[in-house]
Amino acid sequence: MKSGFPETRDQQVINTWLLKTEPSSYSLDDLLNCDKRCDTWEGVRNYQARNLIRDQIMPGDLALFYHSGKAPAAIAVVEIITAGYPDDTALDPRSPYYDPRSTIENPRWFRMDVRWLDNLPRPVPLKAMRAEPRLATMALLKKGQRLSVLPVEPHEWRIIMTMGQYTT
DNA sequence: GCCAACGTTGGC
């Protein structure tokens, strides 16, 4: 990644996000074990997060891969490789993400596909982000926030890349 | 394990 973020690709601004996951349900290793280190980000069942996936997240965007739980930290960078599209798991009665209110004609939930890019050389713990004054307004750090998909502002992204010693 | 914060549900 070069300096001067936000970068553009094909005239399009690349936005940055944070994808939160509880590692006991889906971890970085799960992503790394996927074919081509690509996987689908399914099961989001929160309307605000759904709206971001459906309306804003674009292929080429970048995201921090964040583990919640025992050792909360941003640990890797992934690339968004699709726009949002209907989350079929909502249609499957055997899926833990089944939602009978969702239909093919009227999908209620959306997902996108992601690809692993790199681990952060130094994972950035939640604690370190809280301790960094320039990250004070970060969405992740807002009290009581529970979104699993969060926007990351360009300056926040740069700071976290630096903290994570991520340089390319 | 606790509990604050938040989203969702459902009775009215």
Place this chain on the structure above:
DNA sequence: GCCAACGTTGGC
């Protein structure tokens, strides 16, 4: 449309 009850998230 209001709001109390409930379930879930997630840091600590």
